[in-house]
Amino acid sequence: MxxxxxxxxxxxxxxxxxxxxxxxxxxxxxxxxxxxxxxxxxxxxxxxxxxxxxxxxxxxxxxxxxxxxxxxxxxxxxxxxxxxxxxxxxxxxxxxxKPAPERKEETPMCDVHEEEKINIYCVTHSVPTCSMCKVFGAHKDCEVAPLTSVYQTQKTELSDGIAMMVGNNDRMQGIISQLEEACRAIEENGRRQKNLVCEKFDQLYTILEEKKRDMSQKVTDEQEEKLNYIRGLTRKYGDHLEESCKIVETGIQTMEEPEMAVFLQSTKPLLKKIADASSISHLDKVERGYENMDHYSVNFKKEGKALRSIDFIQGDGTEIAMIAVSLLPARGTVVAASVQPGLQPQTNAPAAAKSAAST
Structure with missing residues (x-):
């Protein structure tokens, strides 16, 4: 039963x-x-x-x-x-x-007075002890209390601590699930943004091949940076959760201890572990929108229009004088894209003109 x-x-x-x-x-x-x-x-x-x-x-x-x-x-x-x-x-x-079976209680004996049972609790030193230690021994000047009252108090405290740990573990599991979702969103957003970058650059592939690789690498670098951060944070939460689960299992086993003195001997360090493990303030939190990578947007309408205006310049009826690239009123730029804030768009007008001339 x-x-x-x-x-x-x-x-x-x-x-x-x-x-x-x-x-x-x-x-x-x-x-x-x-x-x-x-x-x-x-x-x-x-x-x-x-x-x-x-x-x-x-x-x-x-x-x-x-x-x-x-x-x-x-x-x-x-x-x-x-x-x-x-x-x-x-x-x-x-x-x-059925009547409840009688349980044999085995009271532990005092280490100093081997014939004396441990029957009181030293409040000063937070340890169970015997009456002889209180009268003649090391605890004669200490404040003591009945085992029963201290047992009930600390058992209630341990029970509350376990309940709090279970709630914290559930919340941490929720955070880990959200971090896993963030990883998937970052991977998807990274793939989508790289595809958009590649689609735009495919129209000007021969001219802009180097720029396409650079911008794709920027997306990849930030994707990997964010993924590494999220995965590292997931491992930290996972390690903390695993340690918390072990403490909960230890607490549950301790709760099943029927002997008060044995229970009290192991309660204090366990409560300290619970208090330490209950705090997750040292773990980082992911800011809202961290997985967003929409700032890697590109727009080549202006550059496409400029490239479509490339044409031959006719001479005096028979001579083709030169091939001109009409991009801007002055010597203009070929590449312009909206990139990550803080990064300036790069220009490469001479290279564009050279490529157009060779065409």
């Missing part, structure tokens, strides 16, 4: 599943309320109406991290696991009909 009870624990609320129980595509189960909480934490920008999501979205299973994609019904579109619900009902009936 004890092993069965462990299988009926929700990985989110750490309590026995509350009906209705939904089954995810990966075959893991969640309380529908817990599934909705995870879903909303992973999709904070989806529109809501009456406290419930009104469009589809996605989140990751807290047990195996498998991505769950939902339709417009949200978590209410997930299938209920009636088998698990029936097992929970039978388990509760069986548990209520």
């Amino acid at each position: 004890e092993n069965l009870e462990k299988q009926l624990i929700c990985p989110i609320c750490l309590e026995m599943f509350t009906k209705p129980v939904v089954i995810l595509p990966c075959q893991h189960n969640l309380c529908r309320k817990c599934a909705n909480d995870v879903f909303q934490a992973s999709n904070p920008y989806l529109p809501t109406r009456g406290g419930s999501l009104t469009s589809g979205g996605r989140f990751r299973c807290p047990s195996c991290r498998h991505e769950v994609v939902l339709d417009r019904h949200g978590v209410y579109g997930l299938q209920r696991n009636l088998l698990v619900e029936n097992i929970i009902d039978m388990f509760k009936q069986e548990s209520s009909s």
